Amino acid sequence: AQKITQTQPGMFVQEKEAVTLDCTYDTSDPSYGLFWYKQPSSGEMIFLIYQGSYDQQNATEGRYSLNFQKARKSANLVISASQLGDSAMYFCAMREDSNYQLIWGAGTKLIIKP
């Protein structure tokens, strides 16, 4: 069964609008962490934001915030005021504390239109 699901293979968004990238996960481990990465066409994998399963508040990093809904097992990434440079692949990943490996979603290709 898929442990990380990103249902949006691709998205087009107008510049300056907010973007929500969906991520749902499946785990029976009570302790886990959720990651979002950005991968531009250059290929590098850029760490954006992290949310721990026991964190009380949603994580934020600049224009990035994570909408963490634990009961629904969702960890959507919100990008405020999108910029042309936000065009990239975005990957959601999970690490269960019982296993140090990252489990990856299939990714969402985001294209920001001017």
Next chain:
Amino acid sequence: SAVISQKPSRDICQRGTSLTIQCQVDSQVTMMFWYRQQPGQSLTLIATANQGSEATYESGFVIDKFPISRPNLTFSTLTVSNMSPEDSSIYLCSVVLGVSYNEQFFGPGTRLTVL
């Protein structure tokens, strides 16, 4: 965060040859990972390389094909041996920081094309 560099950044190789990819980190790290990303795909873990021990390979990856060295806490190499066009991928090294594993950073990747 960690500053991670990889060499080469890209290469075009002939089938049957081997390529060694280097990964250098600006701080000492215990856990280092090697990933492969085939075109249009997500990341797949090849192996975990801890200093002072043999690398641990994931299902589908073997040491003869992907030998790994980890001579110290800041450096590792991955060799892609006897290459075929199916090995054309981006290869990324990655390190974990923090005792709670809540920080994992990646190198810039090596884009390999095998003809």
